[in-house]
Amino acid sequence: xxxxxxxxxxxxxxxxxxxxxxxxxxxxxxxxxxxxxxxxxxxxxxxxxxxxxxxxxxxxxxxxxxxxxxxxxxxxxxxxxxxxxxxxxxxxxxxxxxxxxxxxxxxxxxxxxxxxxxxxxxxxxxxxxxxxxxxxxxxxxxxxxxxxxxxxxxxxxxxxxxxxxxxxxxxxxxxxxxxxxxxxxxxxxxxxxxxxxxxxxxxxxxxxxxxxxxxxxxxxxxxxxxxxxxxxxxxxxxxxxxxxxxxxxxxxxxxxxxxxxxxxxxxxxxxxxxxxxxxxxxxxxxxxxxxxxxxxxxxxxxxxxxxxxxxxxxxxxxxxxxxxxxxxxxxxxxxxxxxxxxxxxxxxxxxxxxxxxxxxxxxxxxxxxxxxxxxxxxxxxxxxxxxxxxxxxxxxxxxxxxxxxxxxxxxxxxxxxxxxxxxxxxxxxxxxxxxxxxxxxxxxxxxxxxxxxxxxxxxxxxxxxxxxxxxxxxxxxxxxxxxxxxxxxxxxxxxxxxxxxxxxxxxxxxxxxxxxxxxxxxxxxxxxxxxxxxxxxxxxxxxxxxxxxxxxxxxxxxxxxxxxxxxxxxxxxxxxxxxxx
Ligand SMILES: Nc1ncnc2c1ncn2[C@@H]1O[C@H](COP(=O)(O)OP(=O)(O)OP(=O)(O)O)[C@@H](O)[C@H]1O
Numbered sequence: 001x002x003x004x005x006x007x008x009x010x011x012x013x014x015x016x017x018x019x020x021x022x023x024x025x026x027x028x029x030x031x032x033x034x035x036x037x038x039x040x041x042x043x044x045x046x047x048x049x050x051x052x053x054x055x056x057x058x059x060x061x062x063x064x065x066x067x068x069x070x071x072x073x074x075x076x077x078x079x080x081x082x083x084x085x086x087x088x089x090x091x092x093x094x095x096x097x098x099x100x101x102x103x104x105x106x107x108x109x110x111x112x113x114x115x116x117x118x119x120x121x122x123x124x125x126x127x128x129x130x131x132x133x134x135x136x137x138x139x140x141x142x143x144x145x146x147x148x149x150x151x152x153x154x155x156x157x158x159x160x161x162x163x164x165x166x167x168x169x170x171x172x173x174x175x176x177x178x179x180x181x182x183x184x185x186x187x188x189x190x191x192x193x194x195x196x197x198x199x200x201x202x203x204x205x206x207x208x209x210x211x212x213x214x215x216x217x218x219x220x221x222x223x224x225x226x227x228x229x230x231x232x233x234x235x236x237x238x239x240x241x242x243x244x245x246x247x248x249x250x251x252x253x254x255x256x257x258x259x260x261x262x263x264x265x266x267x268x269x270x271x272x273x274x275x276x277x278x279x280x281x282x283x284x285x286x287x288x289x290x291x292x293x294x295x296x297x298x299x300x301x302x303x304x305x306x307x308x309x310x311x312x313x314x315x316x317x318x319x320x321x322x323x324x325x326x327x328x329x330x331x332x333x334x335x336x337x338x339x340x341x342x343x344x345x346x347x348x349x350x351x352x353x354x355x356x357x358x359x360x361x362x363x364x365x366x367x368x369x370x371x372x373x374x375x376x377x378x379x380x381x382x383x384x385x386x387x388x389x390x391x392x393x394x395x396x397x398x399x400x401x402x403x404x405x406x407x408x409x410x411x412x413x414x415x416x417x418x419x420x421x422x423x424x425x426x427x428x429x430x431x432x433x434x435x436x437x438x439x440x441x442x443x444x445x446x447x448x449x450x451x452x453x454x455x456x457x458x459x460x461x462x463x464x465x466x467x468x469x470x471x472x473x474x475x476x477x478x479x480x481x482x483x484x485x486x487x488x489x490x491x492x493x494x495x496x497x498x499x500x501x502x503x504x505x506x507x508x509x510x511x512x513x514x515x516x517x518x519x520x521x522x523x524x525x526x527x528x529x530x531x532x533x534x535x536x537x538x539x540x541x542x543x544x545x546x547x548x549x550x551x552x553x554x555x556x557x558x559x560x561x562x563x564x565x566x567x568x569x570x571x572x573x574x575x576x577x578x579x580x581x
Contacts, residue, residue, distance in 0.1 A: 004202065005120045005128070007195060008320035013313060016320050020140070023100055024093050031089040035149050038082035039156035044075035046294065047160060050287030057282055090149065094141035101140060101319070105133055108322045111411055114391045116325050119352075123206020128322065131201060132315035139312025147305050150298035157295040161288055165280055168288040171266035172295065175259045179303065182255030189248055190307065194314035197241040204234040249307055256303050260296040267292045337402025337409070337417050340367040340497035340528035342388055346397035349383060357383055358551040360397070367402075367497070368526055372533040372542035374572060380551040381532045385502045388530060389420035401498055418498040425480075425487040429472035432460065432486075436467075439490035451489040454523055457482065492523050499524060502532040536576040545569060 008016070021028055052068045109117075109125065117125065161169035211218065211227045218227050271285035342365040349358040358380050365371050373381045386392045387399050390406040399406045401417060409417070428435055436448045445467055452460045459482055463469040471478060478486070491499060501520075521541070533539040540559050547555035547562070547569045555567050562569035 004124050004199070005116070005318075006321040006324045008317045008324050010317070012324065013317045013320055016323070017316065020097055020100060024096055027089065027093040027096070031086060031093050031145070032148065032152065034082060034086035034089055035152050036156065038079055038086045039153040041075055041079035041082055042153070042294075043156055043160040043291070045072050045079070046287045046290040047164065048072040048075065049290065050164065050281075050283035052283070053286050054281045054283030086149070087145075090145035091141070094145050097140045098137035101136060102133060105129070105319055105322065112322065112325060113411065121206050121210075123209050124202045126209065127198070127202040127205045128318050132198065132318045135312055135315035136319050139309065139316060143305060143308045143312050147302055147309060150302040150305070153298040154295050154302065157291050157298070161291045161295070164284050164287050164291070165271075167274070168267050168271050168280070168285070168292075171270060171288075172263045172292060174262045174266050175296075175299075178255055178259040178262070182252055182259070183303065183306065186248055186252040186306065187310070190245070190310040191314060193241070193245045193248055194311050195317070197238075197245050198314055198318060200234070200238040200241040204231070204238045207231050207234040252307070253304070256300060260300050264289065264292045264296065335404055336413065337404045337497065339402045340417075341365065341400075341402055342498055342528055342530070343400040344384075344387070344397065345400065347387060347394045347399060348396040349387060349392065349394050351383075356395070356551065358387075358394075361551075361553055363546065363553065363556070365528055365530065367528055369544065370524070370529040370531065370542045372531045372539035372545045373548060374533050374536065374539050374545060374569065375548035375554070379548045381548060382502055383551075384548070385420055385422075385500045385530065385532055388498070389418050389500055390414045391420070415496075416494070417496055418500065419491055419494050419496040420500045420502060421487055421491055422502045425483040427472045427478050427483050427486060430470070431465075431468050432463065432471055433467040435471060435486055436489055436493060440493040440495070443493055447493070448489075451492040452485070454492055455485045455488040455520070457485040457489065488520065496527065498528045498530070500530045500532070536573060547572075 048068050048071055052065055052072070055065055055068065105128075109129070158169060158172060161172070207230050211231060214227075218224055267285070267289050271280060271288060274280045275282055275285050342363075344361045344363040347358055347361040348356055350356045361384070373384060375381055383392075387394055388401075388406065390399075390409065393399075393407040401409075406414060406418070428438070433445070433448060436451065437443055440447075448467060449460075460466075529542075531539075531542060533542070533545075539545045542559070544556060544558055545562055546553065547567075549568060555562055555565065555569050557565065563573060
């Protein structure tokens with residue numbers, strides 16, 4: 001069952017947006033100033049045109065008219081130059097802000113508690129990354145600068161009209177009721193409409209990804225029809241959500257189209273009447289008529305953009321939602337673990353709504369002990385590993401490391417104290433150095449080489465560019481054993497108090513596994529080690545062995561003690577020994 005990541009509340013989105021703008025406050029201010037200057041220069045042309053008409057009516061000399069024409073040409077040239085400079089600055093600021101946003105998003109996704117990311121499902125995170133982040137980028141890079149430009153330009157034009165003739169400027173008010181009714185109707189429905197649309201898109205993405213990932217299983221169990229049905233249902237929901245937002249847009253644009261014909265006609269009719277009554281000059285009416293058309297262009301553009309802005313802010317709310325998780329899960333620990341002592345006190349755990357898989361486990365692992373956890377498949381070994389590493393929290397009871405609840409530790413600190421190494425290793429498409437310094441950014445090359453040598457990664461010495469060799473992707477595919485060695489080298493670099501090895505050496509052939517484990521034994525010395533043992537020889541080397549059956553602690557003691565006790569461990573040992581040779 002997946003639980004979607006939250007969507008940030010409008011107030012949080014507003015605060016995040018202001019904080020983002022403030023990161024580039026000087027550049028934002030310069031872009032705004034340039035835009036005001038550009039719009040002011042653009043108003044000069046109609047005003048000068050009005051003066052020209054009046055000069056002509058008054059029979060002034062051609063030389064005067066030429067001067068006005070020259071001034072008009074200069075104003076237009078200045079407006080063009082300033083508009084270019086304003087757009088250039090706004091685009092640069094937009095790009096920088098959108099880069100900040102992307103970087104922050106990646107940081108936050110990497111900070112997400114693993115269980116939250118697992119529950120959210122790959123579809124939700126994928127859609128937020130591939131649809132919402134670019135859409136928010138568009139909002140910041142394109143939509144908002146353009147909207148700001150439109151608002152500033154419209155204000156400057158209206159200001160110029162008022163300056164020429166306040167009564168004629170008042171004609172612009174005729175557009176207001178129509179726009180207000182249309183915009184109110186649209187805005188009331190748009191946020192919910194676009195959020196539903198984004199959610200529906202996530203779900204169809206999730207369903208598609210699940211079908212593709214599990215194609216073989218679906219085929220094996222003849223689940224094709226069921227997967228197609230799920231795909232059809234989610235796509236139908238997506239289609240319905242899209243159709244609804246399309247309907248909202250169609251109705252809204254209709255009111256906009258009608259709203260901008262009114263003021264221009266009113267300026268001409270009222271201005272004409274005023275001219276014949278000697279209240280205004282012909283030039284003033286002409287200037288206002290041109291300005292009333294000019295003002296409608298940015299205004300209309302702005303209103304059309306409301307939809308774009310709505311969609312952008314809906315995406316922004318989803319991007320910020322990821323940050324909301326990080327805050328919700330805020331750690332409460334005030335102290336740091338004192339050592340690597342691990343304690344489970346009455347720990348009971350269940351996955352989501354499923355049955356309990358661990359039942360009241362009590363266990364004390366002294367700092368520096370090497371404990372092997374053995375038991376049949378499904379007994380709960382990996383679940384213990386997840387709880388001790390803090391990925392999941394117990395339903396009842398506590399998991400304590402060095403005197404502090406694991407779940408109360410901030411993620412960064414927890415990662416410094418406890419590391420879980422599983423058999424799933426990811427080699428990032430990056431250099432070998434980058435793949436290693438993930439665990440310790442400040443590590444020197446010699447330290448990296450040493451860590452590689454300790455895990456027996458001899459192949460690293462043969463790489464063409466050494467630590468600078470690009471790995472992963474199509475660059476250099478590593479075999480699973482090498483990938484596992486990189487993970488183990490990272491472990492050495494991370495230097496935690498508690499290490500959990502969950503099938504960590506399972507990808508290696510038995511000889512390599514033994515070599516790595518031997519090498520690791522030296523590295524792990526002094527740390528608390530919990531090894532989920534699938535091969536019993538690892539258990540044999542441990543200080544104590546925990547046998548777990550059906551989520552309950554069945555036996556605990558050293559290899560010899562448990563053999564003597566002749567219980568479940570002794571049976572497992574005999575079976576393994578018998579089959580192993
Ligand atoms: N993500 C999950 N969601 C629901 N149930 C789960 C999940 N992971 C494990 N379980 C269930 O929890 C129980 C304990 O599983 P766990 O993986 O801890 O066992 P294990 O001893 O590590 O088994 P194995 O040796 O096969 O890895 C099993 O019944 C398993 O089906």
